Amino acid sequence: MPESSGGSKKEQIMEAALAIFSVKGFHLAKIEEIAQQAGVGKGTVYEYFCSKEALFKEILKEGALTFDQLIAAELGKAKTTQEKLEGIIRQSVIMWQRFHPLAKTTMMETAFLDSPFHAWLMEKHYQRLFLIRDIIEEGMQKQELRSINGLHFAYLFYGGLAGMAGFYVEEDFTEDQLELLIEKTLDYYLKGIAQK
Amino acid sequence: MPESSGGSKKEQIMEAALAIFSVKGFHLAKIEEIAQQAGVGKGTVYEYFCSKEALFKEILKEGALTFDQLIAAELGKAKTTQEKLEGIIRQSVIMWQRFHPLAKTTMMETAFLDSPFHAWLMEKHYQRLFLIRDIIEEGMQKQELRSINGLHFAYLFYGGLAGMAGFYVEEDFTEDQLELLIEKTLDYYLKGIAQK
Amino acid sequence: MPESSGGSKKEQIMEAALAIFSVKGFHLAKIEEIAQQAGVGKGTVYEYFCSKEALFKEILKEGALTFDQLIAAELGKAKTTQEKLEGIIRQSVIMWQRFHPLAKTTMMETAFLDSPFHAWLMEKHYQRLFLIRDIIEEGMQKQELRSINGLHFAYLFYGGLAGMAGFYVEEDFTEDQLELLIEKTLDYYLKGIAQK
Amino acid sequence: MPESSGGSKKEQIMEAALAIFSVKGFHLAKIEEIAQQAGVGKGTVYEYFCSKEALFKEILKEGALTFDQLIAAELGKAKTTQEKLEGIIRQSVIMWQRFHPLAKTTMMETAFLDSPFHAWLMEKHYQRLFLIRDIIEEGMQKQELRSINGLHFAYLFYGGLAGMAGFYVEEDFTEDQLELLIEKTLDYYLKGIAQK
DNA sequence: CATGAATGAGTGTTCATTCAT
DNA sequence: AATGAATGAACACTCATTCAT
Numbered sequence: 001m002p003e004s005s006g007g008s009k010k011e012q013i014m015e016a017a018l019a020i021f022s023v024k025g026f027h028l029a030k031i032e033e034i035a036q037q038a039g040v041g042k043g044t045v046y047e048y049f050c051s052k053e054a055l056f057k058e059i060l061k062e063g064a065l066t067f068d069q070l071i072a073a074e075l076g077k078a079k080t081t082q083e084k085l086e087g088i089i090r091q092s093v094i095m096w097q098r099f100h101p102l103a104k105t106t107m108m109e110t111a112f113l114d115s116p117f118h119a120w121l122m123e124k125h126y127q128r129l130f131l132i133r134d135i136i137e138e139g140m141q142k143q144e145l146r147s148i149n150g151l152h153f154a155y156l157f158y159g160g161l162a163g164m165a166g167f168y169v170e171e172d173f174t175e176d177q178l179e180l181l182i183e184k185t186l187d188y189y190l191k192g193i194a195q196k
Numbered sequence: 197m198p199e200s201s202g203g204s205k206k207e208q209i210m211e212a213a214l215a216i217f218s219v220k221g222f223h224l225a226k227i228e229e230i231a232q233q234a235g236v237g238k239g240t241v242y243e244y245f246c247s248k249e250a251l252f253k254e255i256l257k258e259g260a261l262t263f264d265q266l267i268a269a270e271l272g273k274a275k276t277t278q279e280k281l282e283g284i285i286r287q288s289v290i291m292w293q294r295f296h297p298l299a300k301t302t303m304m305e306t307a308f309l310d311s312p313f314h315a316w317l318m319e320k321h322y323q324r325l326f327l328i329r330d331i332i333e334e335g336m337q338k339q340e341l342r343s344i345n346g347l348h349f350a351y352l353f354y355g356g357l358a359g360m361a362g363f364y365v366e367e368d369f370t371e372d373q374l375e376l377l378i379e380k381t382l383d384y385y386l387k388g389i390a391q392k
Numbered sequence: 393m394p395e396s397s398g399g400s401k402k403e404q405i406m407e408a409a410l411a412i413f414s415v416k417g418f419h420l421a422k423i424e425e426i427a428q429q430a431g432v433g434k435g436t437v438y439e440y441f442c443s444k445e446a447l448f449k450e451i452l453k454e455g456a457l458t459f460d461q462l463i464a465a466e467l468g469k470a471k472t473t474q475e476k477l478e479g480i481i482r483q484s485v486i487m488w489q490r491f492h493p494l495a496k497t498t499m500m501e502t503a504f505l506d507s508p509f510h511a512w513l514m515e516k517h518y519q520r521l522f523l524i525r526d527i528i529e530e531g532m533q534k535q536e537l538r539s540i541n542g543l544h545f546a547y548l549f550y551g552g553l554a555g556m557a558g559f560y561v562e563e564d565f566t567e568d569q570l571e572l573l574i575e576k577t578l579d580y581y582l583k584g585i586a587q588k
Numbered sequence: 589m590p591e592s593s594g595g596s597k598k599e600q601i602m603e604a605a606l607a608i609f610s611v612k613g614f615h616l617a618k619i620e621e622i623a624q625q626a627g628v629g630k631g632t633v634y635e636y637f638c639s640k641e642a643l644f645k646e647i648l649k650e651g652a653l654t655f656d657q658l659i660a661a662e663l664g665k666a667k668t669t670q671e672k673l674e675g676i677i678r679q680s681v682i683m684w685q686r687f688h689p690l691a692k693t694t695m696m697e698t699a700f701l702d703s704p705f706h707a708w709l710m711e712k713h714y715q716r717l718f719l720i721r722d723i724i725e726e727g728m729q730k731q732e733l734r735s736i737n738g739l740h741f742a743y744l745f746y747g748g749l750a751g752m753a754g755f756y757v758e759e760d761f762t763e764d765q766l767e768l769l770i771e772k773t774l775d776y777y778l779k780g781i782a783q784k
Numbered sequence: 785c786a787t788g789a790a791t792g793a794g795t796g797t798t799c800a801t802t803c804a805t
Numbered sequence: 806a807a808t809g810a811a812t813g814a815a816c817a818c819t820c821a822t823t824c825a826t
Contacts, residue, residue: 009810009811025223026223027222027223030794030795030796031795031797032795032796041811042796042812043797043798043799043812043813044811044812046797047810047812051796051797052796052797144390144391145391146389146390146392148384149380153384153389155356155359156356156359156360156381157356159356159358159360160351160352160355160359161352161355162355162359163352163353163358163359164351164352184345184348185348185352188344188348188349188352188388189384189388190388192384192385192388193332193341193342193349193385193386194340194341194342194386195342226821227822228788228820236787237786238788238822239787239824240785242821242822242823243786247821247822248821248822418615419614419616420615422799422800424800432807432808433807434800435801435802435803435808436806436807436808439806439807442801443800443801456712460712472732473726473727474732476723477723477745477774477777478770478774480719480720480723481749481770481773482766516656520659523659524676527669527673528669530669531669534669537669537782537783538781538782538783540772540781541772544752544772544773545776545781547748547751548748548749548751548752548773548776549673551747551748551749551750551751552743552744552747552751553676553744554751555743555744555745555747555750555751556740556744556747570678574674574678576740578670578674580736580740580741580744580777581780581781582670582673582780582782584777584778585733585734585741585778585780586733586734586778586779587731587734597789618815618817619816619818620817628790629790629792630792630817630818631790631792631819631820632791634817634819635790635791639817640817
C-alpha cells in the first residue's frame, strides 16, 4: 500500500487519468504518465481499462452521471423556478470545478470516438438543455417568468454557467462565497442588468 | 491550377486547414489530408508554414485578429451600451459560425502549444472579457445599467454567447433572423426573465 | 477438481497446451488460455514449467520419445524388411494423428492470417496434389502406370519431394547432379525398391 | 544508391524479408531488422506494404505463383508421364532451394529455441532418417531390396509419410482401413507404380 | 517553387513472468 | 501448493518533417 491515496486501484487510475487528461487533453496524455501518477505499472492500467479511449470514456461517463444525480437531487428539493435555477447554478459550479478542465478538451476530442458514445454524450447535453428549457417554460406557466423563448435562453444560461465556472475554476470558494455567486448570477438572469 | 478556389497557395492551404482542423481537431488532422484538400503537394505546405503547429497558430491568429477588427468596427459605430452589446452579440454569432467548430477543439489543444502563444490567446480572451466588463461599467456610470459585478457578468455574457452560437452554428440565418436573435438575446440580458 | 480429466496437474497442463499450441502455434498461444483450458490458475503453469518455451519443448520431447518407443516396439516384432517398413508407416500415421495439427499450424504460421488468404494457400496446395493425381490417372489410362489410387500416391509423392528437397536445400547441385537426383527419385517411384 | 543490390525498393524489401522470415519465422522477425537488411528506413517498409502480415503474404503469394508458372512451363514441354513427373521433381527441388528455409523454420517454430534443444530435435529427425536408411541397407544386403541410395530413399519415404498422414489426419480410420492404407503405401514404394 | 518518397522518433498495447497472499 | 493481480520489456505502426529532384 505504497500510495495510500485511498480508493481501489481502479479509482486511483481514474483519478490520475482525470488529472492528466485535464492538463494535456486526450491525445497528449500518455498512458505511461497516467500510470506513474497513479502509482501503478503501465500494464496495470490495461487490467482495468481495455484501452486509453475506454478509460477516457469511463471518466466522462462517470462525470455525466454524477452531474445528473446531483442536479436531480437539487431539483427534488426545489419548489419555485428560482430555486430550481439556483440548484442548477450551484451544481454546475461544483461540477465544473471538478470536470471543467477536462470538458474543455472534450467537446471535440470525443468527436472521433465511436459515434454511439458521442451520440450518448450529445444526448446528455441536450437532456440538460431541455431540462432547463422545461424549467423555464414551467416558470412561464406559473407566471414566475415572463414569456420568452425557453430553448434560446437555455443556451445562454447553460453556456454562461460554463463560461463563468470555467474561469472561477481555480478559486476555492467558501460556502458563503459560493452562495453569493449563485445569488448574484441568478439575480442577473432574473432581473436583467438594465437600469429600471 | 487544379483548384481554382481563388486566393494564393497560402490562403488555399489555410482554408483547407481550417476545414480539416474544424472537423478533426488538431491531433487527428493530417498534413497530407490538408494538402490534398488544398490541392497541393504535402511538401508545399512546408513552403508556407514551418510546422503543423505554426499552421494551426496562424489560423487562430487570423481568426482572433479578424474578430477584434470586426468588434472594433461595431463599437466605433455604437453609441449606447445597448448598441455596444448588440454589436458584440452580432459579431460573436458571425464569428462562431465561421470559427466555432475549430474553437471547440481549440481551448485545450492549444494548452500544449508553447506558452508564449498560449498566453497570447489567453490574453486575447481576457481582452474581450475586459472589453465587455468596461462596456458594462461604462453603462453603469451612464446610468444605463444597474450596479452589478462587471467581470462576473462578462463571464456569463461571453460564455452564454458561445453556448448559443455553438448550437445555432449549423443554421443559415437570414439577415432578419440574425437581428431578431440579437434583439431577443439582448432583451433577456437587459431586462431579465422574471415576471415583473 | 473442476476438470477431472484424469492425470496429474502437470499432465492436465500438457494436454491443454498440446491442444492450444496445435490450433494456434507457439507464438499465438497464450499461457492464460492454456491454464484456463487445463482448469488451473495462470501461476500454476509456472509451478510445473519454468517458461512457455520449456512447456513447448517438453511436449515435443514427450512426443518424440513416445514415437521412438512405439517404433522400437514395432521393429522388435518385425522380421522382414517389409514388416519393418510397415511398422514405421503405421506409427507415423498414428503419431501424426496426434501431433500433426501442431506441425500443420506452425508449418506456415498462416493459420492466423485471414481465412480467405489461408484458403487460397490451401487451394494452391490441393491444385498441385490434384495435378499430380491427374497425371497419375492419365498415365494409368495410357497404360504407362499400373492401377493405383492416384490421390493417395500424390500425397506420398508430393510429401516425399518436400522431405527430400528440404534436406538437400543447403547443397549446391551442379546441373548434372540435379539431373541424377531427379532420375533416381523417379526411378524409385516408378520401379519400386523391391528386388524383382 | 547505397545498396546497389538491384531491383526496386519494393523488391529489395521483399528480398530482405524473405531472408529474415526464413531464419526467424514470422513472429520473431522484426520489421526494423527487415528494413535494416533492405537498407531502408523502418517507415519505408510501410510505404510498400501496409502491414507485416501483408508483406509476409505477398512473399508467399509470389512464391506460389512463380512455382505454378515454372511447373506449367515444364509440363508444357513434357510428353510422357515420366517426363511430367520429372518436371515436377525438378521444379520442386529448385523452389525449395529458394523457399524451403522459410517453411522449414516456421515449420516447428523451434529454430528460435536454444540451439541445444533444436539440435536435439534435428538429431531425432536424423535418427529416424538413419533408421530408415539402415533398414533399407539391411534389406539390400538380405537381397530383399534392389540396390538404391538408402538415405535418398529415406528422405522420400519419410517426407511422403508426413505428406500422406497430414492429409488423412482428420479422418477416423477403422483398424481395417488403416491396415489397407499401410498395405497400399508399402506396395507403391516396393513395387513402384510403373506398368511392368 | 513544388513535390512526394524516405525517414525514425514516439506510443498504445500485449503478454510472459513474478510474487504476495 | 495455488493463485491472479501487477508488471514492464518489447514491437507494430503512424505521421510530421526533410530533401533530392
